Amino acid sequence: MSVVVIAYDDAGHVPDAVRSALAQGERVADVIAVDDASGDGTGEVLDRIARKEPRVRVVHHSLNSGGCGTPRNTGLRLASAPWVMFLDSDDVLAPGAVDRLLTAAVRYGADVAAGACVRREIPDGREVRWQPQLFETEAFHADTSAHPELLRDTVSVNKLYAREFLNRHRLRFPDGAFPYEDFVFTAGVYAAAARLAVIPDPVYVWQVRRQARRLSISLARDTIGNWRSRVAAQRFAVHTLDHGGHGALADAARTRFLEHDLRMYLRELPLRSSAYREAWWNDTRSLLDGDSRTAQALKSASAPARWAALAVLSAPSPPQEDGLGRLATLAGRPGRLLPPYALGPSGAPVWSESLPAELDGLEALAPEALPVTVDAEVTPGPCTRVDLTLHDLYGRLREAGPVSVELELVERATDRVGLRARAAWTEVTAEAPEAPGSPMAPLSPVAPETPVTTSRWTARIDGLELAGLTASHPVAAWDVRAHIRFRDGAVNETTVRALRAGLRRVVVPHPRRLLVLLQPYATHDGSLAFRVAPGVRGALRIARARAKRVLRGRLSERPAPASAAAASPAPPVRHAGEPT
Missing domain, CATH: 2.60.40 (Immunoglobulin-like)
Incomplete structure (x- = not known):
């Protein structure tokens, strides 16, 4: 099999990524390392590794693509082995990952094999599994389009793919500067009705460096552009599922976005500037009020996510500090509904006297x-x-x-x-x-x-x-x-x-x-x-x-000088996964 490693300005971490792929053993026929026009010596580091290790092949882009999709597509185009995996330069494959995934794929005759993705906090070493409920036991799904719950796993790097399957369905990542490209690629895999084998073993370690000089895209959520990129990727993924004739999967993707993505950004809203809050609030209200399918997804979402979304939809502008904190707390995990508690004119529980969004379904919730x-x-x-x-x-x-x-x-x-x-x-x-x-x-x-x-x-x-x-x-x-x-x-x-x-x-x-x-x-x-x-x-x-x-x-309270205010901030590091 082939492992495609993508790298951009990451000379310090890419050797560990490549070594983790080579350490998988002889079942890894080659490691295709794609340097996306780095300027920090990453390409030279990869070339030195390739001179010592015949299984490593390095490809240098002359121009930076601006995203993760293009270098992955380059590696996929050059791969000749029947199976392929993707690896980011600042992450590593878990020991034995390839052997376990290949064994499961062959056993079940699968198109795709997936294992657990582990988020490791650097430097303290804390590890948290991504979507652990999907990887509790070994399983085989003969048709991913029949399992909407799988849409909760939006990452591409914890999976092994049959190259013939990807080519037959023309599955590629979005090219260029397209953040959250995993949303679209994974939606295409599910829409293609892949035969999916699942193993409970950890196979991919996403290394989270919150103190890094440049944060990964999935961590750099303090700009409104990040939210808009996420919404754009979500819409593209939903379109992919709808266009493929999988309306039920598209609806499940809409609900998942409310349950996970909307709640995550809403929890962080009190930390943002007033300008960000206004822009986020307006964008999100337009998203929630977009069409009848989104309205149906709201009804399908769990109570905390549904109530938080309805509160946003009901208010023309973000609430003040206390109300914003109360809303962020409801979007937490677990969600907490803070007092005071109010009832609307009809006697139904509502968000507040000034914002009578109904807390529908409260009477049906079990005590737990x-x-x-x-x-x-x-x-x-x-x-x-x-x-x-x-x-x-x-x-x-x-x-x-x-x-x-x-x-x-x-x-x-x-x-x-x-x-x-x-x-x-x-x-x-x-x-x-x-x-x-x-x-x-x-x-x-x-x-x-x-x-x-x-x-x-x-x-x-x-x-x-x-x-x-x-x-x-x-x-x-x-x-x-x-x-x-x-x-x-x-x-x-x-x-x-x-x-x-x-x-x-x-x-x-x-x-x-x-x-x-x-x-x-x-x-x-x-x-x-x-x-x-x-x-x-x-x-x-x-x-x-x-x-x-x-x-x-x-x-941070000091006003920035005019020259600094006019300059564009450094872009976040591109990262493939989104196990947040």
């Missing part, structure tokens, strides 16, 4: 699927205390009966649970002659004069010895997850909202580490997390990191 809100107030110290408040949601929680809550502290770098603690909920009720229009009234009709009981629940978890946590990193971040158990045994898993009171750093004495610095803080979506830094060195790391953040914030 409700977008509940748990507030947390922290008292840090040698034995940290967390006071929790669970808010009722239009009477639904009162019906379900919250019984207990278990907090988990999960190390962000490894997803390892380091600490668990449980407490019982105590109900706090208030009775008032509220009409059915009250946001705390149950969703079932009641007489206007009937007293309505409003509820919330409180719990205290005391004695959390966070200083004793052992982590894989000198300064470890620990996310807090809450598991809310109801009367019938159902469990709702969510994050908790950090209230500002108590979010202060404390130094805790420790018998072995002398001291440990604890810092409870709110993440960008308002969720509670802890930084734990053992020893004097760890405390200094946190202090230096905070000083850098403050300095960057002050520099």
